Amino acid sequence: xxxxxxxxxxxGLWKRIPPFRLVLGLCPSLAVTMSAxxxxxxxxATAFVVTLSNGAxxxxxxxxxxxxxxASYIVVIATLVSIVEILMKAxxxxxxxxxxxxxxxxxxxxxxxGRAEAFASKNPPFISMxxxxxxxxxxxxxxxxxxxxxxxxxxxxxxxxxxxxxxFEPMSFLVSAPGAFMTIGTLLALQNLFSRWRGEKxxxx
Amino acid sequence: xxxxxxxxxxxxxxxxxxxxxxxxxxRHGSGIAQIQQCWVIALIPAMLASLYFFGPAALRVFGLxxxxxxxxxxxxxxxxxxRDLTSNWSSIVLALLLGFMLPLNAPWWxxxxxxxxxxxxxxxxxxxxxxxxxxxxxLSLAILQLSWPGRMDNTxxxxxxxWSVTMxxxxxxxxxxxxxxxxxxxxxxxxxxxxxAGTANGMVLFILLGGIFLLLAREIQWQLPVGFLIGLxxxxxxxxxxxxDVFATPVFYLLSGGTVFMGFxxxxxxxxxxxxxxxxxxxxxLGGVLLILIRGYSQHIDGIAYAILLLNLCSPLMDMIKxxxxxAEDV
Numbered sequence: 422x423x424x425x426x427x428x429x430x431x432x433g434l435w436k437r438i439p440p441f442r443l444v445l446g447l448c449p450s451l452a453v454t455m456s457a458x459x460x461x462x463x464x465x466a467t468a469f470v471v472t473l474s475n476g477a478x479x480x481x482x483x484x485x486x487x488x489x490x491x492a493s494y495i496v497v498i499a500t501l502v503s504i505v506e507i508l509m510k511a512x513x514x515x516x517x518x519x520x521x522x523x524x525x526x527x528x529x530x531x532x533x534x535g536r537a538e539a540f541a542s543k544n545p546p547f548i549s550m551x552x553x554x555x556x557x558x559x560x561x562x563x564x565x566x567x568x569x570x571x572x573x574x575x576x577x578x579x580x581x582x583x584x585x586x587x588x589f590e591p592m593s594f595l596v597s598a599p600g601a602f603m604t605i606g607t608l609l610a611l612q613n614l615f616s617r618w619r620g621e622k623x624x625x626x
Numbered sequence: 627x628x629x630x631x632x633x634x635x636x637x638x639x640x641x642x643x644x645x646x647x648x649x650x651x652x653r654h655g656s657g658i659a660q661i662q663q664c665w666v667i668a669l670i671p672a673m674l675a676s677l678y679f680f681g682p683a684a685l686r687v688f689g690l691x692x693x694x695x696x697x698x699x700x701x702x703x704x705x706x707x708x709r710d711l712t713s714n715w716s717s718i719v720l721a722l723l724l725g726f727m728l729p730l731n732a733p734w735w736x737x738x739x740x741x742x743x744x745x746x747x748x749x750x751x752x753x754x755x756x757x758x759x760x761x762x763x764x765l766s767l768a769i770l771q772l773s774w775p776g777r778m779d780n781t782x783x784x785x786x787x788x789w790s791v792t793m794x795x796x797x798x799x800x801x802x803x804x805x806x807x808x809x810x811x812x813x814x815x816x817x818x819x820x821x822x823a824g825t826a827n828g829m830v831l832f833i834l835l836g837g838i839f840l841l842l843a844r845e846i847q848w849q850l851p852v853g854f855l856i857g858l859x860x861x862x863x864x865x866x867x868x869x870x871d872v873f874a875t876p877v878f879y880l881l882s883g884g885t886v887f888m889g890f891x892x893x894x895x896x897x898x899x900x901x902x903x904x905x906x907x908x909x910x911x912l913g914g915v916l917l918i919l920i921r922g923y924s925q926h927i928d929g930i931a932y933a934i935l936l937l938n939l940c941s942p943l944m945d946m947i948k949x950x951x952x953x954a955e956d957v
Contacts, residue, residue, distance in 0.1 A: 590777075592739070592773040592774070593772070593773050593774075594769050594772045594773040595773075597772065603747060606747075606751065607747065607751075610751055617706075
């Protein structure tokens with residue numbers, strides 16, 4: 422039990438970290454990571470949703486009929502996303518304006534549905550919540566990393582503060598859409614290289 | 627129990643186990659390195675012309691390009707060993723191709739970032755030479771043009787040089803003045819390289835020399851440049867006849883900027899061009915048409931980067947045109 426708990430908790434941070442290993446949730450990672458702040462906000466919102474939805478779905482797993490399970494999951498997830506959206510509008514209004522449509526779109530984020538289908542529907546509530554938390558925190562970390570890299574090199578700032586001074590000429594390619602693909606690809610390549618050094622066995626996806 | 631006797635054949639230490647040399651074979655001894663050296667030789671005339679016109683400034687661009695490119699290649703080989711060795715000269719050719727297209731006053735950090743995207747992102751991430759889907763040098767050029775449009779300004783780079791010709795890029799003047807811009811240039815100036823372009827991609831005559839050398843050395847197939855010429859002249863003639871106020875004559879399009887450079891050195895890249903003869907011709911024609919369309923109807927001044935990238939993505943599609951296997955229908 423202890424071993425499984427540790428495994429599940431660390432899997433989302435390296436072995437299954439989205440969007441690099443678990444190549445899901447690419448849409449927000451491409452669209453909102455123009456700055457580190459956006460990435461962090463989006464990541465935390467997704468982490469909140471995936472943790473609670475895993476818990477709720479896991480508690481209801483014996484009640485939900487197998488044939489209509491996806492629709493039931495969507496209802497649970499949509500409820501949680503609505504809560505997040507209203508909370509963000511109330512307390513973090515500028516950030517919610519920045520993220521715009523991508524907050525409601527967490528409903529169809531494949532990470533949430535994927536963890537519900539693959540983990541929460543087969544395991545008891547507590548360990549499911551741990552899994553959701555670990556995957557969500559992994560997602561928040563990677564989105565913040567992608568956002569930081571794009572903001573530092575593409576705009577010369579980090580969380581709104583100047584990094585390199587006034588003389589730095591930012592690389593505006595990185596804040597445009599193709600820059601997101603290139604950043605994610607580069608980070609993925611670095612992670613694979615690191616895994617190869619450590620002699621880790623890994624399965625893509 | 628009797629020990630098994632292992633029969634050991636007397637094998638000489640240096641001789642390979644399988645030796646198929648029976649008939650009088652001719653060993654060519656060629657490899658990737660020899661092909662790439664051939665390309666370097668073909669690039670030399672234009673480099674010399676550029677050195678003659680610009681002096682040490684051109685040498686600075688070429689030198690920095692080659693140094694950074696080979697450096698990144700060595701670094702990548704050390705960190706992630708693969709079959710794409712630095713000793714195959716491919717990074718040198720790519721560096722020279724990038725250096726040809728960069729403006730003369732490109733700062734060192736711009737060249738460094740360009741070489742990083744060319745070697746690491748464009749080439750190594752996809753598996754090295756022979757595996758990249760888009761031409762790395764052109765990819766890097768497109769990224770640099772998107773990121774620092776002010777730094778990639780050829781007219782600004784050559785503002786201190788006076789050749790007693792109009793010192794504006796021909797394509798830029800064509801965008802603002804329409805077809806009357808053609809009268810500002812003489813075709814002889816354009817041909818010998820007295821025009822505003824990158825470090826060396828405007829030296830039309832010398833690039834043509836190098837291209838003919840490549841053709842004669844059988845390093846590139848004639849279908850690609852000939853197809854390119856057909857597509858370019860054909861589409862430019864049609865556009866010029868339909869709207870002579872806006873579109874210049876085909877010869878102007880052919881001689882200005884890096885058109886000839888594109889036809890001989892960029893679309894003929896071995897990795898990104900199709901394999902068979904008919905697709906090669908189609909690929910060249912499509913390249914010419916795309917270049918004229920991008921130059922005529924878009925905001926980009928010299929549409930080479932986007933034309934090549936779009937063209938490279940068509941290459942797998944064109945590779946589906948295969949020659950018929952003789953006798954296959956009988957089976």
